[in-house]
Amino acid sequence: MSTLSLGGTRRRNSDRPIWEEPPTAAGQAAKGTVLTLIVLVILVPMYSVVVTSLSNQASINDAGGMVLVPHGLTLSAYRTILSGGPVARALIVSLAITLVGTVFSMVVSVLCAYGLSRSRSLGHRFVLMLLIVTMFVSAGLIPTYLVVVGLGGYDSYWALIIPSSVSVFNILVLRSFYSGTASELIDAARMDGANEWRILWSVVLPTSRAVTAVVTLFYAVGYWNSFFNVMLYMPVDSQKWPLQYVLYEYVNLGMNMPGQTNSGFGSGHSQTAPLSLQMAVVVLTLIPVLIAFPFLQKHLGKGMLTGAIKG
Amino acid sequence: MAATVTTEGTQSPARVPRRLIRRGRRARPDREPKLNWRIRLRRDKSLIIMTLPAVVLLLVFSYLPILGNITAFQYYDPLVGIWNSTWIGLQNFQQLFNDPLFWEAMNNTLAISAIQLVLFFPIPIMLALLLNSVLSQRLRSVIQSVALLPHFFSWVLVITLFQQMIGGAGLLNQFLRNHDIGVWNIMTDPTTFKLLVTSQVIWKDAGWGIIVFLAALSAIDQNLYEAAAVDGAGRWRRMWHITLPGIKGTIVLMLVLRLGNILNVGFEQLLIQRQAVGHDAADVLDTFSYYYGIATNNYGYGAAAGIFKSVISLVLVYGANKLAHLFGEDGLYRS
Numbered sequence: 001m002s003t004l005s006l007g008g009t010r011r012r013n014s015d016r017p018i019w020e021e022p023p024t025a026a027g028q029a030a031k032g033t034v035l036t037l038i039v040l041v042i043l044v045p046m047y048s049v050v051v052t053s054l055s056n057q058a059s060i061n062d063a064g065g066m067v068l069v070p071h072g073l074t075l076s077a078y079r080t081i082l083s084g085g086p087v088a089r090a091l092i093v094s095l096a097i098t099l100v101g102t103v104f105s106m107v108v109s110v111l112c113a114y115g116l117s118r119s120r121s122l123g124h125r126f127v128l129m130l131l132i133v134t135m136f137v138s139a140g141l142i143p144t145y146l147v148v149v150g151l152g153g154y155d156s157y158w159a160l161i162i163p164s165s166v167s168v169f170n171i172l173v174l175r176s177f178y179s180g181t182a183s184e185l186i187d188a189a190r191m192d193g194a195n196e197w198r199i200l201w202s203v204v205l206p207t208s209r210a211v212t213a214v215v216t217l218f219y220a221v222g223y224w225n226s227f228f229n230v231m232l233y234m235p236v237d238s239q240k241w242p243l244q245y246v247l248y249e250y251v252n253l254g255m256n257m258p259g260q261t262n263s264g265f266g267s268g269h270s271q272t273a274p275l276s277l278q279m280a281v282v283v284l285t286l287i288p289v290l291i292a293f294p295f296l297q298k299h300l301g302k303g304m305l306t307g308a309i310k311g
Numbered sequence: 312m313a314a315t316v317t318t319e320g321t322q323s324p325a326r327v328p329r330r331l332i333r334r335g336r337r338a339r340p341d342r343e344p345k346l347n348w349r350i351r352l353r354r355d356k357s358l359i360i361m362t363l364p365a366v367v368l369l370l371v372f373s374y375l376p377i378l379g380n381i382t383a384f385q386y387y388d389p390l391v392g393i394w395n396s397t398w399i400g401l402q403n404f405q406q407l408f409n410d411p412l413f414w415e416a417m418n419n420t421l422a423i424s425a426i427q428l429v430l431f432f433p434i435p436i437m438l439a440l441l442l443n444s445v446l447s448q449r450l451r452s453v454i455q456s457v458a459l460l461p462h463f464f465s466w467v468l469v470i471t472l473f474q475q476m477i478g479g480a481g482l483l484n485q486f487l488r489n490h491d492i493g494v495w496n497i498m499t500d501p502t503t504f505k506l507l508v509t510s511q512v513i514w515k516d517a518g519w520g521i522i523v524f525l526a527a528l529s530a531i532d533q534n535l536y537e538a539a540a541v542d543g544a545g546r547w548r549r550m551w552h553i554t555l556p557g558i559k560g561t562i563v564l565m566l567v568l569r570l571g572n573i574l575n576v577g578f579e580q581l582l583i584q585r586q587a588v589g590h591d592a593a594d595v596l597d598t599f600s601y602y603y604g605i606a607t608n609n610y611g612y613g614a615a616a617g618i619f620k621s622v623i624s625l626v627l628v629y630g631a632n633k634l635a636h637l638f639g640e641d642g643l644y645r646s
Binding site: 045279 | 358389445463472480537583
């Protein structure tokens with residue numbers, strides 16, 4: 001996030017419809033205040049967390065906790081965390097789950113969406129019903145838990161991926177796009193001897209890059225953020241926790257951070273403040289979303305709205 | 312492959328051999344003649360194979376659990392499994408309806424839903440109107456991006472951020488302490504917990520909610536505004552007589568869908584904060600079946616609570632959808 005210059009923005013008069021009155025000074029000020037407040041309320045917490053994660057013990061002591069005015073910035077919290085231990089492992093686990101899960105989800109969803117998008121195919125109506133029903137009827141937490149555990153999912157990574165791997169909503173979004181692919185294109189490809197797999201790969205996928213990108217990012221963000229499944233299926237073995245669960249345990253429940261316990265709490269071994277360690281974990285969970293967000297945002301308008309409304 | 316090509320509809324259906332055309336009631340003249348299912352199976356083989364993985368996943372992880380709900384009528388014992396557990400009929404439900412903790416969870420669910428309906432629901436609409444009135448395209452998209460961002464944060468992250476801002480050791484209390492005003496730990500205060508939950512939802516999802524309203528706003532015919540302005544309607548009159556009627560349909564639709572979901576209040580959000588404020592303030596129906604089902608191994612009991620919620624939710628969503636159709640909207644699906 002770059003810095004924003006809200007105060008100095010001047011309206012361009014060319015944007016203004018000729019019939020609209022010029023804004024009153026009071027109205028302008030009120031609007032500016034509200035919008036600035038909204039932006040600040042969202043950005044200040046993130047800013048403060050980042051700055052605190054980069055601060056040394058002295059400036060945290062000066063501020064009495066979270067730091068707003070940075071001085072004495074240091075990367076030592078990140079160095080401590082990433083040099084090994086539970087947080088570094090959790091980061092790798094999270095990245096792996098996100099990568100594997102997203103690929104799996106996308107393969108299954110794209111195939112299903114394409115299979116259902118060619119109308120008049122045998123049974124597509126029935127399968128569609130099968131999908132839509134699950135949007136209305138949810139089995140509930142406990143039977144799902146029992147099924148996953150019954151299949152051996154307890155304390156294993158696949159329980160974090162497979163049971164929640166496909167979202168019917170995403171499949172429907174993809175499908176409505178694939179149905180919209182020009183049938184002339186598809187017929188032409190078929191005339192050239194392409195089978196369905198080939199058509200999907202060389203015709204339909206390239207023409208629907210935007211929606212594919214959005215759905216991919218949705219799945220990726222979902223896996224990255226997954227928390228409850230960890231709590232359900234692997235709460236015991238802290239070696240296997242992904243980052244979100246580590247964040248929960250170390251920051252929300254106030255368990256001792258790695259680096260605090262190792263080096264003796266507050267001893268002279270390292271300059272790294274416990275609070276900045278915690279905030280560094282927060283930043284690590286934040287960064288991938290911040291990286292994915294611009295791409296999401298770029299495609300969101302055309303990708304989601306039409307798809308969601310078409311259903 | 313040749314068969315696939317000829318039957319795919321690139322040719323006129325009249326050239327399909329007569330014996331393959333299904334006769335009888337289904338063969339209406341206005342429809343294309345139906346092919347024999349065996350031919351269609353061969354033609355659509357690859358399409359069917361493509362849908363299979365998703366169908367299998369749904370059958371195992373969505374439909375099988377629906378059947379698994381029979382544990383609600385059992386004294387389910389994980390050691391002997393679903394087939395050998397003792398049947399106890401409706402005893403779980405009886406116990407459930409006599410359980411004050413369950414009704415507490417029900418009350419909390421409805422109360423949080425009601426508060427969110429009043430305090431959260433109008434905010435995306437107001438924000439969309441406000442943002443729509445910002446003329447500078449660049450400024451508008453910057454603000455919209457910033458507002459949208461928190462939607463993609465996990466609940467753990469959002470609650471951590473809240474904790475660091477307004478929690479006992481957070482920024483707000485740092486300030487209060489430095490100025491000797493005292494300390495107020497909002498994050499652990501059960502009396503204001505429902506408002507806290509709502510403000511978290513607003514922080515996280517208000518920006519997400521404005522998308523649909525902005526789309527509705529951009530669909531309004533600009534000529535209407537011009538005509539109204541020529542007729543002497545000021546800024547507020549135009550908003551009242553053109554903008555609001557223009558997005559009324561969307562507002563009604565979102566309201567109806569929200570009503571269908573009144574039993575779904577943030578699950579993870581409440582689960583994470585339950586410990587800080589206590590179960591009497593934080594238990595909702597979902598957390599109830601987690602804590603009194605899974606965490607205590609009383610699976611049948613938790614499943615009964617789950618069924619209760621699912622059935623009422625189904626009725627609500629179905630009714631909400633019907634209501635949306637009555638208003639001429641698409642709703643969740645279009646029949």
